[in-house]
Amino acid sequence: MALRLGRLGSDPWWRAVLGDYAQLRAASPRCASARVCQLPGTAGPQPRRGLGYGPWARGGSGLGTRLAATLAGLAGLAAAAFGHVQRAEMVPKSSGARSPSPGRREEDGDELARRCSTFMSSPVTELRELRRRPEDMKTKMELMIMETQAQVCRALAQVDGVADFTVDRWERKEGGGGITCVLQDGRVFEKAGVSISVVHGNLSEEAANQMRGRGKTLKTKDSKLPFTAMGVSSVIHPKNPYAPTMHFNYRYFEVEEADGNTHWWFGGGCDLTPTYLNQEDAVHFHRTLKEACDQHGPDIYPKFKKWCDDYFFIVHRGERRGIGGIFFDDLDSPSKEEAFRFVKTCAEAVVPSYVPIVKKHCDDSYTPRDKLWQQLRRGRYVEFNLLYDRGTKFGLFTPGSRIESILMSLPLTARWEYMHSPPENSKEAEILEVLRHPKDWVH
């Protein structure tokens, strides 16, 4: 097994920096006891496009409930992956919506093992349990987020060509755990983190009451409400100022009532933070997301695009964090399968929406002024994540949270200059204008 510590690994000080981690349970055969290991086969399967039909989107604007935040809070470490708390439903397409073909078992034992062999590590849930419930949404979503993690890590490592992802498995005392993959100080990427978490436990009475306060009827049995929460979350900061930062996150929740009734919903999004405006990149990114959404309904993209612009707003600066993308939460209609297919389509759109842009710019020439402006924009990124991002704040203030996974989203370096304001008509002023007044990139 090839142990490649990347460029950082030679000096003993750095080996100490990357030293072993007591809580790491390297269950995967490929990563025995080591913390850094070779990606499992760089030529993994190409991401499958969306399912080509889909029924629903309902307006994002009147969608604001705090359900996910409550559960995100309870999921403790899950909070590291779940930062967004308004609510979205999908409006049924006017006609021709086809439900998934009933009866065909998608996975059997060997196929599961084959899929798992392409992951960065084995799933959090034991394979035996996944095999026991192949059609359960918890199984489908866990396999999907593991697949997404591997696809994104593989694509990024390929672009970087020098540094590798470290793979950290961690366990959560109260139930479940996660896998955090981080590539740091590579050739192309300053810092890239792709983290999954699968956690379960019992909702506290306080959280259950909060949900009841928002219209959920939750019948508890001896005050217990079992929940499961899982998701994939990633932030990618390239070195080159002309290659943009990108964040994405897709998640699924289940809460089981005493009478066996289960409440479920999905949440997520994907947004781009360029240092400088590149019209072509903005159009490519948004068009790729729109094409993914359009497979499931014409109204989805406009609604979730606006919701994204509203969420990533740095109030005290009067600016958005970036040029947006899509953002949704509490997605629980028209059916679990349809909503899952939508989320799967979005997750599969991450690599094609972003990697071509990084490949295009990672070797662009740039000046100290460009790098300075990037670092100042990284400062804004830190301000948003620490002051406004609900998942980050909730996770930091939830006892037992895995701080390193939560703050994985912060850039490797950032800069704050007093009274820095770019000259009029400069390319810095150009991006600031768009961050202050979001644009429509696809019409």
Added chain:
Amino acid sequence: MALRLGRLGSDPWWRAVLGDYAQLRAASPRCASARVCQLPGTAGPQPRRGLGYGPWARGGSGLGTRLAATLAGLAGLAAAAFGHVQRAEMVPKSSGARSPSPGRREEDGDELARRCSTFMSSPVTELRELRRRPEDMKTKMELMIMETQAQVCRALAQVDGVADFTVDRWERKEGGGGITCVLQDGRVFEKAGVSISVVHGNLSEEAANQMRGRGKTLKTKDSKLPFTAMGVSSVIHPKNPYAPTMHFNYRYFEVEEADGNTHWWFGGGCDLTPTYLNQEDAVHFHRTLKEACDQHGPDIYPKFKKWCDDYFFIVHRGERRGIGGIFFDDLDSPSKEEAFRFVKTCAEAVVPSYVPIVKKHCDDSYTPRDKLWQQLRRGRYVEFNLLYDRGTKFGLFTPGSRIESILMSLPLTARWEYMHSPPENSKEAEILEVLRHPKDWVH
């Protein structure tokens, strides 16, 4: 008038970065319309020591009320200067406490003009008004914070020897304004900011009720409660990893009731954030603060030292921001004069407690590893200021706040590495141990 833009000024891009600021009213003759100007005479008077007698200190531990935060919030931009909100009284010394000699007018017109000529800019309050009320605490405190700003700027500029302070005057629509002096990317200092603000207006009903909720009887006249809030606030980040960061802040509040009765109190503190532990530096810093406090009572230093360790705690990391210093708020006894004298002694202790340490270390040799550790500790500084510091958060979320003055406290650059943990018995582990378990440096 010598306009020295410092090392940054030659390239036109940097001139744009330091360009003119619309809201700047350069009232001071020395700084006509320019934004950056020569310090007023580098050989200003040496800082006078404390008054050598003083009566009072009452325990910091049971002192927690949120009075100052309420008012700090109302003072809007003042929030940039007032970050601390527990309450402290001074316990009367058992015997021999002497009140100030009555009747001698401390300042006359010429003396005021002479004092003002040593400031970084003319006071926020018109000189005519200051002359009208020489014995008023508002006058004494405004002159003291202006003097402190000039002393600290002068001492730091002298140490740096290359970059100069930019001097920004700003006005607050609701009443008052401030002067923010910043030295950036100098020879010795990465970033040094020394800001004063003097603001006034009417307490809102909500703020008045909050105060009543904490024991203040506030009789308003047609629901008006005039207040004045002023202070000096500073954060200094040297370049050399062996020269520590330092923060200090001293402030004064007044709230006038309908019947002419005035509520007043002082707040403030001073704390040191080294990258590496230097026993001699820690002892020098704490001993200098203790000597200042001891002039006003034997119990003051131990109480305000503990309070400081408690306040600057990064909860999610389980670490203090630094090795502490002193910290107090709501100081309103035994008399206004005595409390002012204590605060004045503390302000005068800033330069002697800190500048010798910077002079000693600013040219120390250091390695990339040392610089990296400094930058990681700067990341912790950002985490504390954005997630926990009440003045910063209150200021950022108060409409009309001067964001640049509030975020002046953030370092020029910072770094976040995933899972960085120093080797055992390293000098990095040594400082972490002290940040996790505060020490007594003077016994």
